[in-house]
Amino acid sequence: MNLYNIKHPTEQVSFAQAVRQGLGKDQGLFFPETIPQLHNIDELLALPLVERSQKILGALIGDEIPTDKLNAMIENAFTFPAPVAKVADNIYALELFHGPTLAFKDFGGRFMAQALATVRKDGKITILTATSGDTGAAVAHAFYGLENIEVVILYPKGKISPLQEKLFCTLGGNIRTVAINADFDACQALVKQAFDDETLRQTIGLNSANSINISRLLAQVCYYFEAAAQLTAEQRQNLVVSVPSGNFGNLTAGLIAKTLGLPIKRFIASTNANDTVPRYLQTGEWSPNATVATLSNAMDVSRPNNWPRVEELFKRNGWNLSELGSGALNDAQTETALKAQYAQGYLCEPHGAIAYQVLSEQLQAGETGLFLCTAHPAKFKESVERILDIELPLPEALDKHNKLPLLSDEMDADFVALRAYLLK
Template identity: 95%
Template structure:
C-alpha cells in the first residue's frame, strides 16, 4: 500500500511506515495513493462481518502484510457486533457501542493495536494521543499490557464525562493519562508539537493512535459495509448516512467506503455548536471559533484534524463539497432530539441524538436514513438521566472501572512540561 503526505505529496510511505509514524512532515496526514473500485459489492455484503472486513482491508492494504497475518489482525480486533436497529419510519441506527469500551473507537483502536504489533520492528514505542472522550478508552484498552509499548493520553480536564474518564484513567501499567487544563483543541495541539520535535520522536519512538493514524481510519471503513449488509437492496440504493462529527475521521471512513463502491447516496456531517464545517460548507470560509463545551463532548472540536482528508477525497473523486449535507444542534435542541428518540422507544445519547435529528430534518421522500450511534447511553449517564428523567443501570464494563480510583496526572497547557513528562 502506497500513501502520500497530503501537505507534501512527494513524501511517500508504505502502510507499515504510516502506521509507525502516524503523521508526516509538517504534521501532514498520510493518505492512500489509490483506492480500488470493488466490483463484487453484493457478494461482499452477503459475507459475515469478519470475513468481509478481511477482504476489504486486503483490497486497501494489498500484499504488504501476509494474508494469514492480516486475517488474524481483523479476527482479533472485530470480536463484537454492529447491529442496525429501526428507530422510526425509514430511519435506522447503526449501533457501534457493543465493543469492550462501549464506543465506536473500539473498531479502530483494536485494529491499530494489532497492526502496530505486526509492523512495529524493534525498539520502544510511545503512543501519544489526545481524546475528547471515547478515543482514550478504546486506545488504552487496546494497548493495555502490550510489551514495550507505552501509552500517554491527553484529555481536557473537566470536559469529558466522569464515566468516560474512569474507563481509561484507572488502568495504570503501561497506560499514563494526563488531564490538561485546557480544551481538546489544545490537547491536540500539544500532540502535534510533540510530533514536530524530531529529537523527542526519536528518543521515545513517538506514534499516535487517534484518527490521524491510517490503520484506525481503514478499520472504520468496514462498519459502513456492515450497516449496508443489514439493509435490503432497495434501502441501499437510496441510503443517506448521518455521521456525528468532531474530528471527522468517522466521516472520512464513510467516504472511503463510498469510493470503494458502497452505494451510499449522500452523507450528512452532523455537529454540535462547534460548527466550523457546517459554516464552511455554507459560506466557503474556514473560520474556527473558540471551542465550546457541550453535552456531546466528543464532538467539541473546532479544528477537525481529518478535514484535509475529506477535501482530498472530494477532489480526487470529482465530487462537489456542495453534495455533502451538514447541520448543527445546540444543547437545547440536542435535549429535544434525545427526548423525541426516547418517545419512539429508542434510548440514545447526545451524539447519536444530534445525528438522528439532523438526518430527520434533511431526509427526503423515498430515502432510507441511517445515523451512527457512537457510544452507549450509560457513558453519559448523568446527562441522559437528567434529560429523560430515568435511571440508567451501568453495564459491567463501566461499573467495574467506576469503582476504581483515578490515576491521572494534571498538567497545564505547556509543551515544555509535557516534553519533560514524556522523556522521564
C-alpha cells in the same frame, strides 16, 4: 499499499511506515495513493462481518502484510457486533457501542493495536494521543499490557463525562493519562507539537493512535459495509448516512467506503455548537471559533484534524463539497432530539441524538436514513438520566472501572512540561 503526505505529496510511505510514523512532515496526514473499486459489492455484503472486513482491508492494504497475518489481525480486533436498529419510518441506527469500551473507537483502536504489533520494529514505542472522550478508552484498552509500548493520553480536564474518564484513567501499568487544563483543541495542538519535535520522536518512538493514524481510519471503513449488509437492496439504493462529527475521522472512513463502491447516496456531517464545518460549507470561509463545552463532548472540536482528508477525497473523486449535507445543534436542541428518540422507543445519547435529528430534518421522500450511534447511553449517564428522567443501570464494563480510583496526572497546556513528562 502506498500512501502520500497530503501537505507534501512527494513524501511517500508504505502502510507499515504510516502505521509506525503516524504523521508526515509538517504534521501532514498520510493518505492512500489509490483506493480500489470493489465490483462484487452484493457478494461482499452477503458475508459475515469478519470475513467481509478481511476482503475489504486486504484490497486496501494489498500484499504488504501476508494474507493469513492480516486475516488474523482482523479476527482478533473485530470480536463484537455492530447491529442496525430501526428507530422510525425509514430511519435506522448503526449501533457501534457493543465493543469492550462501549464506543465506536473500539473498531479502530483494536485494529491499530494489532497492526502496530505486526509492523513494529525493535525499540521503544510511545503512543501519544488526545481524546475528547471515547478515543482514550478504546486506545487504552487496546494497548493495555502490550510489551514495550507505552501509552500517554491527553484529555481536557473537566470536559469529558466522569464515566468516560473512569474507563481509561484507572488502568495504570503502561497507560499514563494526563488531564490538561484546557480544551480538546489545546490537547490536540500539544500532540502535533510533539510530532514536530524530531529529537523527541526518535528518542521515545513517538506514534499516535487517534484517527490521524491510517490503520484506525481504514478499520472504520468496515462498519459502513456492515450497516449496508443489514439493509435491503432497495434501501441501499437511496441510503443517506448522518455522521456525528468532531474530528471527522468517522466521516472520512464513510467516504472511503463510498469510494470503494458502497452505494451511499450522500452523507450528512452533524455537529454540535462547534460548527466550523457546517459554517464552512455554507459560506466557503474556514473560521474556527473557540471550542465550547457541550453535552456531546466527543464532538467538542473546532479544528477537525481529518478535514484535509475529506477535501482530498472530494477532489480526487470529482465530487463537489456542496453534495455534503451538514447541520449543527445546540444543547437545548440536542435534549429535544434525545427526548424525541426516547418517545419513539429508542434510548440514545447526545451524539447519536444530534445525528438523528439532523438526518430526520434533511431526509427526502424515498430515501432511507442511517445515523451512527457512537457510544452507549450509559457513558453519559448523568446527562441522559437528567434529560429523560430515567435511571440507567451501568453495564459491567463501566461499573467495574467506576469503582476504581483515578490515576491521572494534571498539567497546563505547556509543551515544555509535556516534553519533560514524556522523557521521564
